[in-house]
Amino acid sequence: MNKWIALGAAVVVATGCQTIDPYTGEQKASNTTVGAGIGAATGAVLGAMTSSKGDRNKGILTGALVGGAVGGGVGYYMDQQEALLRQELAGSGVQVQRNGDEIRLVMPGNITFPTNSHDLNSSFMPVLDSVAKVLTKFDQTQLMVDGFTDSQGSFEYNQQLSERRASSVAGYLRNVGVASQRLQSKGWGERYPVADNGTAAGRAANRRVELNIKSFDSQ
Known part of the structure; x- marks a missing residue:
């Protein structure tokens, strides 16, 4: 029973904080806090499994604290990166989306490339410069x-065009200082639409490049 008390206390401490989302005004647990809670729970379980019977309670508590620190660290790192990206990209037309410890930048086709071309619009290059500064x-x-x-x-x-466009964005980021070993590119053609291709607005939404940002520690 004591081990579950220790686990519960660690998780409550790690996940009890709430923040206000500055973009929606809603109260929610911060990504840092959620990460800390997941880390605490995982650490507690591992602590229980790897401790002797006499030291199990201590192992649970130690594992929860260590796991919470690690999980919270990744969340905090991505929180700070997200905030700076939103600041840099405000008014650019690029959407900043957050899902757990991953960040996605959605770059609409109408601002990134001319029709049927993989040559970047010169007006979009300063936007990518801002992205590269954060990265x-x-x-x-x-x-x-x-x-x-x-x-x-x-x-x-469509497949070939999507590959060339993804490669163009990745190549530009490399040229302005983002380490090449961090970057990969892939084209998906007309697969995975986000809107109805039967309408002009839907087709415009589907023409896009996405930059997915993921912490190495979240692997």
Whole structure:
């Protein structure tokens, strides 16, 4: 019974904090706090499994504290990166989305490339410069650039265009100082639409490049 009390106390301490989302105004647990709670629970279980019977309570508490610190650290790191990205990209047309310890930047096709081209719009390059500034500051992340098209045209053409566009974004980021070993790119063509390809607005939403940012520690 005592071990579950220790586990519960550690998790409550780690997850009890609430924050106000500055973009929605809603109260929620911060990503740092959620990460700490997950880490605490995982650490407590491992502590119980690896401790002798006499030291099990101590092992649970120690594991919870260590796990909470690690989990909270990743969450805090991504929180800070997200905040700076939102600041840098305000008004740019790029969406900043957060899912746990991952950040996704959605770059609409109407601001990134001319029609049927993989040459970056010159007006979009300063936006990528801002992205690169944040990525070089927060260098403990891996980066995947994904390209997508609408369904007009042949499947083969859309696939190749999406690959070239993803490669162009990744190449630009490399050229302005983002370490090449952190970057990968992939084209998905007309797969994984986010809107109805039967409408002009839907097709515009589907033409996009996404930059997925993930902590190395979250692997």
